[in-house]
Amino acid sequence: MTRKQKRLSVILGGLAFLAAATGLTFYALGQKASYFYMPADLTTASVQPGQRIRLGGLVEKGTIQRGQGATVAFSVTDTHKSVKVTYTGILPDLFREEQGVITEGTFGPDGVFVADSVLAKHDERYMPKEVADGLKAKGVWQESKSE
Amino acid sequence: MVEIGHFALVLAFALSLVQTIVPLFGARLNNQRLMAVGGPVAVTGFALTALSFVALAGAYANSDFSVANVWENSHSLQPLIYKITGTWGNHEGSMLLWVLILTFFGALVAAFGSNLPATLRANVLAVQGTIGAAFFLFILATSNPFIRLNPAPIEGRDLNPVLQDLGLAIHPPLLYLGYVGFSICFSFSVAALIEGRIDASWARWVRPWTLVAWMFLTGGIAMGSYWAYYELGWGGFWFWDPVENASFMPWLAGTALLHSAIVMEKRSALKIWTLLLAILTFSLSLLGTFLVRSGVLTSVHAFATDPTRGVFILCILTLFIGGSLALFALRASRLTAGGLFHPISREGALVLNNLFLTTATATVLVGTLYPLALEALTGDKISVGAPFFDLTFGPLMLPLLVLVPFGPLLAWKRGDVIAASQRLMAAFALALAAMLVTGLFIDGASVFAALGIGLAVWLVTGALTDLAIKSGVGSVAPAVMVRRFAGLPRSVFGTALAHLGLGLTLLGIVATLSFGTEKILTMRAGETVELSGHTLRFVGLYPAQGPNYSEDRGRFDLIGVSGSPVGEISSAKRFYPVRQMTTTESGIKTLGLSQLYISLGDEGKDGSVVVRLWWKPLVALIWGGGLTMMAGAAMSLMDRRLRVGAPSRRRKQAVAPAGLP
Numbered sequence: 086m087t088r089k090q091k092r093l094s095v096i097l098g099g100l101a102f103l104a105a106a107t108g109l110t111f112y113a114l115g116q117k118a119s120y121f122y123m124p125a126d127l128t129t130a131s132v133q134p135g136q137r138i139r140l141g142g143l144v145e146k147g148t149i150q151r152g153q154g155a156t157v158a159f160s161v162t163d164t165h166k167s168v169k170v171t172y173t174g175i176l177p178d179l180f181r182e183e184q185g186v187i188t189e190g191t192f193g194p195d196g197v198f199v200a201d202s203v204l205a206k207h208d209e210r211y212m213p214k215e216v217a218d219g220l221k222a223k224g225v226w227q228e229s230k231s232e
Numbered sequence: 233m234v235e236i237g238h239f240a241l242v243l244a245f246a247l248s249l250v251q252t253i254v255p256l257f258g259a260r261l262n263n264q265r266l267m268a269v270g271g272p273v274a275v276t277g278f279a280l281t282a283l284s285f286v287a288l289a290g291a292y293a294n295s296d297f298s299v300a301n302v303w304e305n306s307h308s309l310q311p312l313i314y315k316i317t318g319t320w321g322n323h324e325g326s327m328l329l330w331v332l333i334l335t336f337f338g339a340l341v342a343a344f345g346s347n348l349p350a351t352l353r354a355n356v357l358a359v360q361g362t363i364g365a366a367f368f369l370f371i372l373a374t375s376n377p378f379i380r381l382n383p384a385p386i387e388g389r390d391l392n393p394v395l396q397d398l399g400l401a402i403h404p405p406l407l408y409l410g411y412v413g414f415s416i417c418f419s420f421s422v423a424a425l426i427e428g429r430i431d432a433s434w435a436r437w438v439r440p441w442t443l444v445a446w447m448f449l450t451g452g453i454a455m456g457s458y459w460a461y462y463e464l465g466w467g468g469f470w471f472w473d474p475v476e477n478a479s480f481m482p483w484l485a486g487t488a489l490l491h492s493a494i495v496m497e498k499r500s501a502l503k504i505w506t507l508l509l510a511i512l513t514f515s516l517s518l519l520g521t522f523l524v525r526s527g528v529l530t531s532v533h534a535f536a537t538d539p540t541r542g543v544f545i546l547c548i549l550t551l552f553i554g555g556s557l558a559l560f561a562l563r564a565s566r567l568t569a570g571g572l573f574h575p576i577s578r579e580g581a582l583v584l585n586n587l588f589l590t591t592a593t594a595t596v597l598v599g600t601l602y603p604l605a606l607e608a609l610t611g612d613k614i615s616v617g618a619p620f621f622d623l624t625f626g627p628l629m630l631p632l633l634v635l636v637p638f639g640p641l642l643a644w645k646r647g648d649v650i651a652a653s654q655r656l657m658a659a660f661a662l663a664l665a666a667m668l669v670t671g672l673f674i675d676g677a678s679v680f681a682a683l684g685i686g687l688a689v690w691l692v693t694g695a696l697t698d699l700a701i702k703s704g705v706g707s708v709a710p711a712v713m714v715r716r717f718a719g720l721p722r723s724v725f726g727t728a729l730a731h732l733g734l735g736l737t738l739l740g741i742v743a744t745l746s747f748g749t750e751k752i753l754t755m756r757a758g759e760t761v762e763l764s765g766h767t768l769r770f771v772g773l774y775p776a777q778g779p780n781y782s783e784d785r786g787r788f789d790l791i792g793v794s795g796s797p798v799g800e801i802s803s804a805k806r807f808y809p810v811r812q813m814t815t816t817e818s819g820i821k822t823l824g825l826s827q828l829y830i831s832l833g834d835e836g837k838d839g840s841v842v843v844r845l846w847w848k849p850l851v852a853l854i855w856g857g858g859l860t861m862m863a864g865a866a867m868s869l870m871d872r873r874l875r876v877g878a879p880s881r882r883r884k885q886a887v888a889p890a891g892l893p
Contacts, residue, residue, distance in 0.1 A: 091572065091573075091575075094575060095583060098584075098587060099587055102587050102588070102591045103591060103594075106591045106592075106594060106595055106624070106628060109595070109623060109624045109627060109628075110595050110598050110599075110624050112623070113619075113620045113623040113624045114598075114602060114616070114620065116619075116623070117616070117617075117619035117620040117622075117623055118602075118603070118614040118615065118616050118620060119614060119615050119617070120612060120613065120614050121612075121613035121614065121615065137619075139613075139615055151834075151836065155752040155753060155754060155833065155842045155844070173752060174752055174833075174844065175465070175752065175816075175831060175832075175833035175834075175842055175844045176833065176834065178805075178813070178814040178815055178816055179813070179814070189615075218613075
């Protein structure tokens with residue numbers, strides 16, 4: 086095989102790879118990326134039951150209910166709207182009332198958000214960034230909360 | 233001492249400028265004396281940086297809270313080991329560790345580079361000096377760890393409890409040795425571009441550095457993964473978190489570099505590609521530093537979010553990546569292309585490996601950066617997690633893993649796939665058997681589990697086949713075989729070990745994901761629970777007091793067949809009063825290669841506790857495979873042919889044979 090042919094085959098092979106990978110990547114981004122919402126966004130955005138999203142906000146005061154076994158129900162609020170969430174598992178160490186959380190999961194047909202993961206950030210000095218940004222956008226952010 | 237450290241850091245910055253300018257001009261003017269400046273300056277720069285680092289570590293060890301950085305990240309009640317590791321458990325200190333390792337590698341080139349061509353050595357040191365200068369300036373301008381507080385506080389604010397762990401002593405230094413180790417490959421590449429000349433001796437130099445960096449990076453990632461596994465209490469070993477991806481991308485590109493450097497060294501082909509790959513690998517290291525240190529990501533690793541730092545690192549990133557790629561575009565055409573080979577050959581296999589690995593790197597890059605780009609452009613916040621990578625990274629890795637055992641069995645220049653396949657028949661039969669056994673005889677095994685186990689066995693047996701064939705199993709007498717086996721080049725063992733390690737890691741991942749079990753329940757003292765054939769009794773919660781925390785320790789007994797306890801596991805909820813933080817200490821019991829993992833949740837009002845239990849079969853193989861890969865790299869490094877000092881030793885022997893016994 087001549088140098089030219091070799092180079093051509095490498096380039097073509099590489100392009101084929103790249104095309105396959107690009108196709109996969111776009112497909113996966115369309116299908117598998119989960120969008121972040123705060124409760125008030127859900128009135129305008131159309132989220133289907135079963136569609137995977139991340140829901141963030143503050144844990145509403147007085148809504149944490151320990152149910153059967155390790156199932157916990159609580160509401161996530163952005164002070165305008167709140168959404169009921171259920172979660173089975175161990176809540177993160179920093180999970181508290183009026184703390185920022187991000188939950189990931191899907192809406193059930195009854196409108197309750199069933200989370201399969203709940204994140205509260207490790208460092209209590211910081212809100213989850215998405216939640217902090219969202220609260221700022223909604224005008225309910227108090228700087229003092231970040232420190 | 234602190235002021236001495238600060239002063240040493242400023243001096244090191246000044247020296248890095250000297251190291252950048254003087255050898256570079258020396259090389260241009262072909263002035264030996266100017267070029268010779270580089271070596272001593274690099275060594276002195278390293279010594280000064282080390283002094284500066286020791287000064288900071290000393291301030292941490294002595295809890296000198298008049299230093300702002302110590303005050304923010306330490307506490308007098310911390311155990312000494314965490315006081316010291318706290319030195320790099322924060323943004324400023326970890327950047328200091330970064331430059332310490334950078335100058336360390338520069339000093340190594342200076343110390344062991346006496347057999348390098350003088351101009352190449354001068355240019356390499358100059359490029360290394362430039363990187364150093366940029367990061368010294370970054371530290372001094374935006375992240376100075378030596379700033380004093382007046383008046384000095386009496387007590388510090390404690391190190392983030394999550395970081396108060398032995399993992400902090402091991403993970404960051406290893407990771408940085410890997411990350412920053414690739415700077416040498418980068419410097420060699422840029423130096424080659426500056427000279428417009430590249431030859432096989434260049435590859436002989438670059439390959440060991442790549443191996444060293446790759447070895448440490450592998451260890452750093454494996455250690456980080458294990459740390460996250462036991463510290464975070466979620467039982468996961470990899471989260472596709474952007475920060476993890478930041479270290480994984482240089483690893484993937486570095487793996488590609490490792491393989492293309494073999495082709496370049498042995499066959500002097502793929503020169504330009506290897507050079508580009510070396511640049512890209514270190515660029516990804518820099519990108520990782522940017523992602524982690526700039527605060528664009530929220531993560532455990534993002535210690536601080538100061539926008540000026542982000543902008544500064546972004547400038548460094550643009551300068552080095554843009555500069556080196558521009559130089560590449562200008563000069564690459566001057567480099568002569570190397571040897572020819574048939575597509576089906578060892579070279580061809582390594583090219584294929586590179587295609588797969590670089591494409592996989594690209595998908596990880598897209599998955600990591602796309603959410604950032606989308607948020608900047610549209611404001612939409614998305615998260616790209618495991619489902620995305622399973623769909624993109626997974627399909628790219630599968631064919632690569634299938635092909636791995638073929639590579640070492642193909643000849644250089646022109647290989648024979650059929651002959652290689654015949655040699656792999658035994659491995660293939662074993663893999664098929666493992667697949668069938670898994671699929672048919674293990675309850676609840678999915679098709680993926682069977683395929684995964686089969687693939688892992690294929691990799692392991694394929695690696696062993698390579699060794700067996702090369703030592704002549706089946707064709708020569710056993711005694712000859714043993715002699716041949718012992719006489720195999722160390723790099724052959726290195727390859728086999730690394731590929732074996734890959735198989736072990738895959739086996740661990742597939743077994744844990746497919747056959748692991750999990751239970752979440754509330755337990756009271758005295759209750760028992762069964763999980764995958766193991767019976768655990770909850771003994772009770774016991775309060776205890778640590779040096780700087782209080783904890784509730786949940787004790788569990790592992791009940792044997794006879795009904796009596798055969799082992800104990802304990803998991804704790806710790807409360808660190810200084811930071812008002814709670815952490816979960818998971819309880820892990822290793823049984824063979826598998827682990828029982830317990831994590832405590834909240835305590836109920838009636839004395840019951842939420843408990844999460846996992847059975848993780850063969851989970852230890854995930855990191856054991858990483859260690860095996862490291863061992864493979866170490867083995868390759870010991871190969872006499874690759875040892876950098878080897879040529880000079882031979883020369884000395886030739887000159888003075890009489891002096892040898």
